Amino acid sequence: MIFEALAASTDPNGLDTSAIASFIEQRNEVPQNFRRSLTGRLRRLVQQDKLEKIQQCYKVKTDPLSVMKAPAPMQNDIQPKQSQSPVYVTVGSDTLEESARAAAQSIAEAEYKSNLAAEQMKEAERISFMVEDTESMLQLANEILEQCSEGEVLMVG
Known part of the structure; x- marks a missing residue:
């Protein structure tokens, strides 16, 4: 639910604890001590390197290796090379x-x-x-x- 709240956020700085709690409370029934346990869970996720805390806001930690591995977007002006002779493939209806x-x-x-x-x-x-x-x-x-x-x-x- 924490990751769902952070994914729904459009703020590039992430969300503070009360915004995350409000998001979860709107969608789920929560126990009385929910906010205290949420704070502990956020702290644990930061320690596990799953979230990063910047000032008082939390956001999903991005893996620098995954950014480097991402394929470069294809440019629209590049056209695939045409083959000299057409290739025909016949496929039966079955x-x-x-x-x-x-x-x-x-x-x-x-x-x-x-x-x-x-x-x-x-x-x-x-x-x-x-x-x-x-x-x-x-x-x-x-x-x-x-x-x-x-x-x-x-x-x-």
Whole structure:
């Protein structure tokens, strides 16, 4: 969801935490401590080199190697070289229909796999939020344990 918010942004500087949170909150139901866990998740993504933080904004980190590997755009004024003699290919109607069916089947399978991958990404993000919530609860429990072991009396309300 974080990457979805950043991809939807048109701002070249990225988005700040509140803009990312607002984007996610508009599209999903979120827990009460969502903003705190979002901040932790953003910090982790920066540490993993998946996001970069510039001032108070986050944006997807671009890999300099992938930019160098990108093919150069073709120029419109360059025309392919014409061959001296034309080449004719004869394809039977059965072979053409079989090829069309195979291509349609491949497209359908690719669309199915794409949808399945999108669903799995949503589930992975949901689980990630659950992990962050659990980590927050564990940290709170450790703080309470530490205070109680020092003899403090805590009122939980």
